[in-house]
Amino acid sequence: MPAVLAEVLTIDPRTGPNDSELVARTLVGEGEAFADLVSRYDRAVYHLCYRTMRDAEEARDLTQEAFFKAFRSLRTFKPEAKFSTWIFSIAYHACCDRLAKRKRFGAEELPDRADPGAGPETLAIASDEARRLHAAIGELPEKYRVVITLYHLQGKQYDEIAEVLDLPMGTVKTHLFRAKEMLRKKLRGQAMEVHE
Amino acid sequence: MSHESQDDLDALLFSLPLEEAPADLRGSILAATVYRPAPAFSPIDVGIIGAFAAIMLWFAVYLLTGHGGATLHWLSNAIGVGLQTLENPSTFIWIALGGAVTAWLAFIGNFMPLSRGVARQ
Numbered sequence: 001m002p003a004v005l006a007e008v009l010t011i012d013p014r015t016g017p018n019d020s021e022l023v024a025r026t027l028v029g030e031g032e033a034f035a036d037l038v039s040r041y042d043r044a045v046y047h048l049c050y051r052t053m054r055d056a057e058e059a060r061d062l063t064q065e066a067f068f069k070a071f072r073s074l075r076t077f078k079p080e081a082k083f084s085t086w087i088f089s090i091a092y093h094a095c096c097d098r099l100a101k102r103k104r105f106g107a108e109e110l111p112d113r114a115d116p117g118a119g120p121e122t123l124a125i126a127s128d129e130a131r132r133l134h135a136a137i138g139e140l141p142e143k144y145r146v147v148i149t150l151y152h153l154q155g156k157q158y159d160e161i162a163e164v165l166d167l168p169m170g171t172v173k174t175h176l177f178r179a180k181e182m183l184r185k186k187l188r189g190q191a192m193e194v195h196e
Numbered sequence: 197m198s199h200e201s202q203d204d205l206d207a208l209l210f211s212l213p214l215e216e217a218p219a220d221l222r223g224s225i226l227a228a229t230v231y232r233p234a235p236a237f238s239p240i241d242v243g244i245i246g247a248f249a250a251i252m253l254w255f256a257v258y259l260l261t262g263h264g265g266a267t268l269h270w271l272s273n274a275i276g277v278g279l280q281t282l283e284n285p286s287t288f289i290w291i292a293l294g295g296a297v298t299a300w301l302a303f304i305g306n307f308m309p310l311s312r313g314v315a316r317q
Contacts (some may be wrong), residue, residue, distance in 0.1 A: 013215055024269060031231065032230075034230045035230060038225050038229075039222060042217055042221055042225060043217045044214060046214075046215060046217040047214040047217075048263075050215045051296045052217075056218070059215075063217070063221060064225050064228060068229055129208060130208070130211065130213075134212065148209070149299050155210070155216075156315075158262075183204060
C-alpha cells in the first residue's frame with residue numbers, strides 16, 4: 001500500500017479486517033463495516049475529487065455521491081478486486097460526468113475555490129517546496145493532473161491507475177511521463193523566479 | 197532540491213499531504229448510506245400502489261366522461277350472476293368441500309414428521 005494511503009487509514013488493514021471482508025460484512029447488514037470502509041477511504045476519495053474538480057464544494061458532493069453509488073452497487077463488487085481502485089474509479093467517473101456537464105454549460109475550468117475552512121491544509125503544506133508543487137499540480141491540464149493525483153494516491157501501481165481511468169497502461173505511462181516533465185519545468189521556472 | 201532526478205520528484209510527490217476533508221463529510225456519507233432510514237415502501241410496493249392509483253384514476257375519468265351507465269350495467273350484471281351462483285346449493289357443497297380439504301391439510305401439516313434433511317439442520 002502506498003505510504004500516502006497508509007497514512008490516512010484509521011484502521012490498519014494489516015491487523016484489522018481487509019476491505020473484501022468489510023464489503024462482505026456490509027452485504028449481510030453490518031452497517032459498521034461500511035462505516036469502517038468510509039473511514040479508510042473518504043479522505044483519499046475527497047483528495048481525488050478535489051484535485052480533479054479544483055472546487056471544495058463540488059469535491060465534497062462528489063465524494064458523497066461516490067460512496068452512495070458504491071453502497072448501492074456493493075453487490076457488484078468483485079471480492080478479488082481492490083476496493084480502493086473500485087471507489088476511485090466510481091469517484092473519477094462521477095467527476096468526469098460533472099466536468100462534462102460544466103463544459104456543456106460553457107463554463108471554463110474553474111479556478112481553485114479553496115474551502116474557507118481548509119486552514120489545517122494550508123498549515124500542513126508547511127514547506128515551500130510542497131507549496132510550490134501543490135500549485136504546479138493545480139496548473140496541469142486535467143488529464144495530467146488526475147494521473148499525477150492517482151500516482152500520488154496509489155503509488156507505482158500503473159495497472160490500477162489505468163483501471164480507474166479506463167485507459168490503456170501505455171497511455172497512463174505517457175501521461176505520467178509528460179505530467180512529470182511539466183511539473184519539473186514549472187518547478188524549475190518557479191525556482192529561477194525565486195532566485196531572481 | 198533541483199527535481200532533476202526522477203526519484204527527487206517522486207519523493208516530493210509522495211510526501212505531499214492529502215487534502216483535509218470537511219469535518220462533517222464522513223457523517224453525511226454515513227447518513228446517506230448505512231444510517232439512512234429504511235423507506236416506508238419498497239420499490240415493488242410503490243409500483244403496485246402506483247398501478248392501482250393509475251387504474252382508479254382511469255376508472256374515475258372513464259365514469260366522468262359518460263361511460264358510467266354502461267359500466268354500472270356491466271357491474272350490476274356481474275354481481276347478479278354471482279348471487280345467482282351462490283343461490284345454487286351445489287356451489288355451497290363445493291365451497292364447503294374445498295374449505296374442509298384446506299383445513300385438513302393445514303391440520304395434518306402441523307403433525308407431519310420433519311424430513312431427514314430438515315431435521316438435521
